[in-house]
Amino acid sequence: xxTLKICAALAAVFAAGQVQAQGxxxxxxxxxxxxxxYAGIGQQVKWGIDMAIKEINDKGGIMGRKVEAIYxxxxxxxNVAVQKAEKLFQVSKVDFLTGTVNSGSTLAxxxxxxxxxxxxxxxxxxxxxxxxxxxxxxVFRVNAKAGMQSxxxxxxxxKEKPSPSVFYLGPDYEMGRSTVAAFKSAxxxxxxxxxxxxxxxxxxKDYSPFFGxxxxxRPQVLYTSVAGNDxxxxxxxxAEFGLAKNLQIxxxxxxxxxxxxxxxxxxxxxxxTGAAYSAELDNPxxxxxxxxxKAAWKADPDLYGVDSYGxxxxxxxxxxxxxxxxxxxxxxxxxxxxxxxxxxxKTMRAGDHQAIQDMYAVKVTGGKFQIIAKVPGEAAxxxxxxxxx
Amino acid sequence: MLELDAxxxxxxxxxxxxxxxxxxxxxxxxxxxxxxxxxxxxxxxxVAGWVRPSSGRLRFEGEDIAGLASDRICRRGIGxxxxxxxxxxxxxxxxxxxxxxxxxxxxxxAEAARAMQRTFERFPRLAERRSQMGTTLSGGEQQMLAIxxxxxxxxxxxxxxxxxxxxxPMIADEIFALIHELRAEGIPVLLVEQNVMRALEVCDRxxxxxxxxxxxxxxxRSSADRQRLIExxxx
Amino acid sequence: MTEILESLQxxxxxxxxxxxxxxxxxxxxxxGLTIIFGLLDVINMSHGEFYALGAYLxxxxxxxxxxxxxxxxxxxxxxxAIGYFTERALIxxxxxxxxxxxxxxxxxxxxxxxxxxxxxxAYGPNPYKPESPISGxxxxxxxxxxxxxxxxxxxxxxxxxxxxxxxxxxxxxxxxRAAAWDKNMAASLGVxxxxxxxxxxxxxxALAGLSGVLLAPIYSVFPTMGKDFILMAFTVxxxxxxxxxxxxxxxxxxxxxxxxxxxxxxxxxxxxxxxxGIMVLFLMVRPxxxxxxxxxx
Numbered sequence: 053x054x055t056l057k058i059c060a061a062l063a064a065v066f067a068a069g070q071v072q073a074q075g076x077x078x079x080x081x082x083x084x085x086x087x088x089x090y091a092g093i094g095q096q097v098k099w100g101i102d103m104a105i106k107e108i109n110d111k112g113g114i115m116g117r118k119v120e121a122i123y124x125x126x127x128x129x130x131n132v133a134v135q136k137a138e139k140l141f142q143v144s145k146v147d148f149l150t151g152t153v154n155s156g157s158t159l160a161x162x163x164x165x166x167x168x169x170x171x172x173x174x175x176x177x178x179x180x181x182x183x184x185x186x187x188x189x190x191v192f193r194v195n196a197k198a199g200m201q202s203x204x205x206x207x208x209x210x211k212e213k214p215s216p217s218v219f220y221l222g223p224d225y226e227m228g229r230s231t232v233a234a235f236k237s238a239x240x241x242x243x244x245x246x247x248x249x250x251x252x253x254x255x256x257k258d259y260s261p262f263f264g265x266x267x268x269x270r271p272q273v274l275y276t277s278v279a280g281n282d283x284x285x286x287x288x289x290x291a292e293f294g295l296a297k298n299l300q301i302x303x304x305x306x307x308x309x310x311x312x313x314x315x316x317x318x319x320x321x322x323x324x325t326g327a328a329y330s331a332e333l334d335n336p337x338x339x340x341x342x343x344x345x346k347a348a349w350k351a352d353p354d355l356y357g358v359d360s361y362g363x364x365x366x367x368x369x370x371x372x373x374x375x376x377x378x379x380x381x382x383x384x385x386x387x388x389x390x391x392x393x394x395x396x397x398k399t400m401r402a403g404d405h406q407a408i409q410d411m412y413a414v415k416v417t418g419g420k421f422q423i424i425a426k427v428p429g430e431a432a433x434x435x436x437x438x439x440x441x
Numbered sequence: 442m443l444e445l446d447a448x449x450x451x452x453x454x455x456x457x458x459x460x461x462x463x464x465x466x467x468x469x470x471x472x473x474x475x476x477x478x479x480x481x482x483x484x485x486x487x488v489a490g491w492v493r494p495s496s497g498r499l500r501f502e503g504e505d506i507a508g509l510a511s512d513r514i515c516r517r518g519i520g521x522x523x524x525x526x527x528x529x530x531x532x533x534x535x536x537x538x539x540x541x542x543x544x545x546x547x548x549x550x551a552e553a554a555r556a557m558q559r560t561f562e563r564f565p566r567l568a569e570r571r572s573q574m575g576t577t578l579s580g581g582e583q584q585m586l587a588i589x590x591x592x593x594x595x596x597x598x599x600x601x602x603x604x605x606x607x608x609x610p611m612i613a614d615e616i617f618a619l620i621h622e623l624r625a626e627g628i629p630v631l632l633v634e635q636n637v638m639r640a641l642e643v644c645d646r647x648x649x650x651x652x653x654x655x656x657x658x659x660x661x662r663s664s665a666d667r668q669r670l671i672e673x674x675x676x
Numbered sequence: 677m678t679e680i681l682e683s684l685q686x687x688x689x690x691x692x693x694x695x696x697x698x699x700x701x702x703x704x705x706x707x708g709l710t711i712i713f714g715l716l717d718v719i720n721m722s723h724g725e726f727y728a729l730g731a732y733l734x735x736x737x738x739x740x741x742x743x744x745x746x747x748x749x750x751x752x753x754x755x756x757a758i759g760y761f762t763e764r765a766l767i768x769x770x771x772x773x774x775x776x777x778x779x780x781x782x783x784x785x786x787x788x789x790x791x792x793x794x795x796x797x798a799y800g801p802n803p804y805k806p807e808s809p810i811s812g813x814x815x816x817x818x819x820x821x822x823x824x825x826x827x828x829x830x831x832x833x834x835x836x837x838x839x840x841x842x843x844x845x846x847x848x849x850x851x852x853r854a855a856a857w858d859k860n861m862a863a864s865l866g867v868x869x870x871x872x873x874x875x876x877x878x879x880x881x882a883l884a885g886l887s888g889v890l891l892a893p894i895y896s897v898f899p900t901m902g903k904d905f906i907l908m909a910f911t912v913x914x915x916x917x918x919x920x921x922x923x924x925x926x927x928x929x930x931x932x933x934x935x936x937x938x939x940x941x942x943x944x945x946x947x948x949x950x951x952x953g954i955m956v957l958f959l960m961v962r963p964x965x966x967x968x969x970x971x972x973x
Contacts, residue, residue: 089801224945253945257895257904260694261936261944267820268686281803284896288805292822292894294813315803315896491860510870511863527861529854536850543851543866594866 077118078377080105080367081140083133083161084151086125092311093153093176093356098123099349100175100360101150114368115375122146126157133157134164141168147377148172150363153356155179162191169379171386173366175359178305180234183406187438190379192386192405194366194398195359196328199434201305202235204411204427205326209273209302210242211425216300219271220249221262221286223278228254231277231304239275247271252278252286259286263293277304284315291319300324310354313419320416326432327414329355329395330421341394362393366400366407399429404438442467442629443488443519443598448497450480450487457483459653460497465598468627470620472640472661474674475650481633482524484650485602488631489521490514501598515544520596524603524633526587528575535571537590544594560593581612588619599623599630606635617643637674641667649673687940689819695936696929697825700832701891703928705909707839707921708883714919715856715876718767719777721784723909724902725791726881730755730888731897732795735804744809744893751889752882759881762787763874771873788902795899808893824893831890839883840921852876856919907948908932911955917965926966 082101085094105119113119122144124136133152140146141164149165149172152158158177165172171190174182178198182191209216218239222232229251236246248269250262266274278286283303290296302324313320331342331352341361345353353361366389371377374385387402398409411432413425443465450458457480465471473481486492488499490511499507506514515521529537538560542553561568564585570578575586584604591599601620605613613636620643623630634640641647644661649670657673659666705727712720720726733754734747742750766787770779810824843849854862855872863869887905888897895904912931916923931954935947942950958965 224943251943251945253948255904256944258694258698260697261691261939263694264687264690265940267690268683281896281898284803284805285894288808288896289894292808292813292824294820294822311802315805317805317807489864491864511860512866512868515864515866521864523861523864527858529861530857531853532850532857536847536854539847540850540854540862540865540867542847546866590865 075117077120078114078148078371079144079146080119080121080364081137081144081146081149082121082123082151083126083136083140083149083157084123085128085153086123088127090128090153094125094151096354096357097151097153097175097360099345099351100353100357100362101364103345103348104361104364108364108368114371119364123151126152128154128157130154130156130160134160137161137164137172138168141165141170146170148367150175150360152177155182158182158191159186162188165190171379171382173363175363176356183404184437185439187404187440189383189405189441192366192400192407194363194400194407195355196409196411196432197406198231198305199234199238200409200411200429200432201326201328202231202238203326203432203434204413205302205324206235206238206242206244207427207431208324208326208413208425209239209300210244213272213300215243215245216272217245217247217270218273218275219247219266219269221259221266221274221276221278222249222251223254223256223282224251225254228277232275235275235277235304244273252282254282256282257285259289260293263290263295266295271299273300273302275302276307279304279306279309280312281315283307284312287316287323288319296322308416310352313416321418323416324413324424326427327355327412327421327423328409329358330412330414330423332421332423333395333412334423335394335396337392337396338394358394362391362395362398365393366391366398401433401436403436406433406436408433442502443631444498444500445488446498446500448484448487448494448499450483450492451495452483452492457653458487458494461650461653461655462497463648463655463658465629465631468629469645470624470630470632470643472637472644472647473631473633473650474637474640474647474670476674479650480653481650482602485521485523485600485631485633488514489519489523489600512543515594516546518544518597520544520591520594520599522584522587522591522599522601522604524606526580526583528578528583528586530574530576532575533572534567534575534578534586537575537586538567538571538593541590541593544591544596556593556595560589563592564589579612580608581615584608584612584616585619588616596628599628601630602633603635604632605639613639637670685818688937689817690821691936691940692933693816693819693821694825695933697821697829698936699929699932700829700836701887701894702905702908702912702932703836703925704832704883704887704890705905706912706916706924706928707836708880708887709909710913710916710919710921710924711839711843711883712877712880713913714917715852716873716880717777717856718771718780718877719784720877720880721781722787722791722902723784723880723884724904724906725788725795726755726759726884726902727888727891727905728795728897728899728902729758729791730885731892731901732799732804732888733885734889734892735799735806735897738806744806744889748886748889752886755885756878756882758885759878760874762881763877767877768870768874792899792902799899801899803896803898805896806892828890828894835883835886836921836925843921908951911951913965914955915958915965917967920965920967923965923967 084097101121109118126133126136152161152174153176155177158174173192173194175195180197180199183193220232222228308323369391370382370385374381386400389400396410398407400407408429410429411427412423414421415424446462448458448461475481487494490509493508604616617639641661647659647661648655649657709723712718730751733751737747808824810827813820813822851867851872855869859869912924912927916927931951935951939947
């Protein structure tokens with residue numbers, strides 16, 4: 053009898069606890085660079101997440117619970133990211149973690165998530181490894197990976213110029229070389245002829261010593277994976293030497309960006325790259341998103357902003373499908389999940405936790421990226437190479 | 442014209458000039474004699490502004506020049522012909538002379554050109570070697586150049602330190618003849634020279650320096666004074 | 677046969693021509709450095725940042741609607757004033773101390789760090805690039821060269837000759853050389869040594885600023901651009917002989933050609949170490965450089 057009473061009392065307490073938990077806000081930890089070189093990207097991440105949370109809360113939250121974001125500055129440093137992620141899980145007791153920008157931070161934070169038996173998602177990191185050979189059962193990627201970007205570009209290129217001759221120029225460091233190698237093998241599989249490649253030092257000031265080789269090779273297409281100010285010099289010097297005529301210049305995702313486009317000036321016109329997003333995307337959801345974003349932040353959204361906005365809807369859809377924030381239930385719900393974003397419908401592939409989405413070929417016209425072709429997600433995503441789960 | 446009153450100069454810890462007082466009047470050539478290390482060169486350097494006196498008064502044409510920078514002292518009208526000549530390397534003979542014109546930088550171009558012209562007329566050997574590097578000249582020619590580049594600036598007082606040092610007797614004669622000419626022109630000179638007997642021939646007066654102070658002043662023409670000078674500096 | 681001709685026309689010819697344009701750029705940077713280094717005996721670690729400042733001034737002026745050609749005249753004047761002030765206010769304070777080599781080096785290094793951050797604060801991390809005032813490219817002997825680079829080679833050549841004439845053929849230049857060799861003697865001839873030092877520094881800084889304007893349309897403008905040419909310029913100064921204009925010109929032309937041509941045969945990443953290797957060799961075998969050192973015995 054006594055035992056029963058205690059049991060009943062305990063049950064009541066538990067039930068009360070349950071009710072309380074239902075009312076408490078869902079905490080989202082965001083570990084992102086708010087200072088330093090990548091602060092600009094971190095800013096877009098924050099704008100996207102804040103905007104999505106406000107929309108969700110205005111419509112009653114997720115399963116009746118408000119959503120709240122807690123930010124930590126990781127300075128684009130994986131060591132700092134690990135400390136901040138640990139703090140968010142242990143001290144702030146966040147339910148979900150997102151925001152990491154550079155791939156090193158994402159991989160490191162993924163391990164923290166595994167240890168804490170929580171889930172994390174990246175909205176920015178490009179490295180194929182995150183959903184490839186370094187995949188984690190606790191990490192999801194809602195943005196397109198590097199391979200999808202170059203696959204989309206290859207698809208567009210071979211359609212435009214069947215079996216093109218391609219010259220490659222990349223910065224001489226690991227990421228620059230692997231980006232070129234990935235594009236090259238994808239292009240060759242689709243019939244492109246490689247007519248030469250050169251790797252210039254990082255921060256190379258003058259590219260004209262390579263122009264003789266490019267001219268002699270007479271390529272139809274020039275692929276480059278240089279980035280930042282190297283792009284400014286490379287592309288303006290190409291134009292200066294009159295090499296840009298009769299030559300289609302294409303490049304990696306980070307080659308021409310909002311940050312360096314102005315400095316490249318007219319020399320950027322005609323440049324084509326593969327992209328997972330453009331603010332010009334013509335659908336009602338995107339139009340509303342762009343207008344709201346501009347109204348809220350007085351700035352244009354970019355790829356990082358839209359994917360960080362989208363991750364909140366991914367999480368919301370998963371929690372509602374699972375009916376819980378429990379890690380295992382949530383993981384199951386996320387696998388194969390379909391959700392809507394300003395970029396269109398996305399599908400989370402169960403086998404490697406890589407989101408599948410339509411990709412685009414975009415061309416710089418008058419200082420803006422214009423969509424010139426669409427490549428279906430299934431064609432761009434490539435095979436599942438994750439073997440851990 | 443030049444007045445030194447109780448000048449003290451230190452080189453680090455060593456107290457070189459210990460209260461030197463004397464004057465140089467308009468138009469006179471004054472010899473400054475003493476054994477090695479008594480502070481003759483330091484005295485010249487103090488007047489030229491290379492070293493700053495630690496105390497005492499240093500006046501030129503009635504104005505205080507103690508502690509002024511060398512270039513200012515030069516522009517006041519004090520020309521320096523230093524020990525070892527210090528012909529500027531990397532500069533031609535003509536450039537060395539041209540720098541001498543800096544003593545009076547406000548001069549009109551034509552006047553400066555005339556000064557150069559007069560100098561070349563007076564030193565025909567320098568004229569022949571005008572585009573040669575100054576340091577490629579012989580010792581005597583370098584000494585001529587060191588004096589000539591000061592003369593182009595028309596100084597009102599010349600400081601000449603050891604002009605005959607290291608020169609063959611015949612060449613030294615030329616230098617003394619030149620100083621003699623300067624005396625005839627009425628340019629005052631403070632002359633430091635090891636060869637006391639030769640120097641006395643071109644001097645009006647002399648000072649004997651010992652342990653950083655003037656111990657004796659005399660008339661260069663008086664044989665008694667000469668005798669005493671030799672005793673002082675030989676003891 | 678046609679293959680040989682073609683490789684001459686498309687590969688070696690342009691390589692030599694491009695190397696020439698880069699060589700002129702490097703020499704322009706090295707000139708100011710070698711003058712300050714050789715004549716003032718100051719290793720100006722902030723030379724690259726003065727170059728950057730010149731470029732940023734040009735970007736600012738062009739943004740205000742000022743004609744690029746006018747900038748080419750205005751910026752060096754402004755930079756000379758900045759250089760003069762820097763020398764009088766900062767370098768002069770440590771110049772006459774016993775540790776002047778290390779103190780001036782640290783001082784100018786500190787200035788460089790401050791300047792780089794100041795550029796980031798004032799202009800942000802993103803690059804700028806003024807539109808090239810001369811567009812198009814010309815074909816000379818079958819080699820395509822942008823017109824602006826042809827202008828750079830001509831203007832750079834004229835500047836080099838003008839600087840040489842100023843230093844070696846004017847009384848002003850004689851004053852500078854005299855002050856470098858024998859400060860005391862020069863002063864005793866009436867040379868205002870302190871002002872000559874400040875003026876020489878100002879001249880070197882103005883040259884850096886002028887290079888900044890001239891090279892901005894080719895190499896763009898960004899906070900760390902000061903580091904771009906500075907290693908190469910230091911190499912040229914060391915190999916050429918500190919303070920020697922002739923040496924800097926020869927070393928600048930030869931080293932950039934070696935860099936340019938070698939990048940055809942070895943990975944371009946190795947052409948920088950190759951050039952620095954030559955510098956190390958010179959430091960070991962002939963530390964006075966090609967033309968010998970000017971000033972300071």
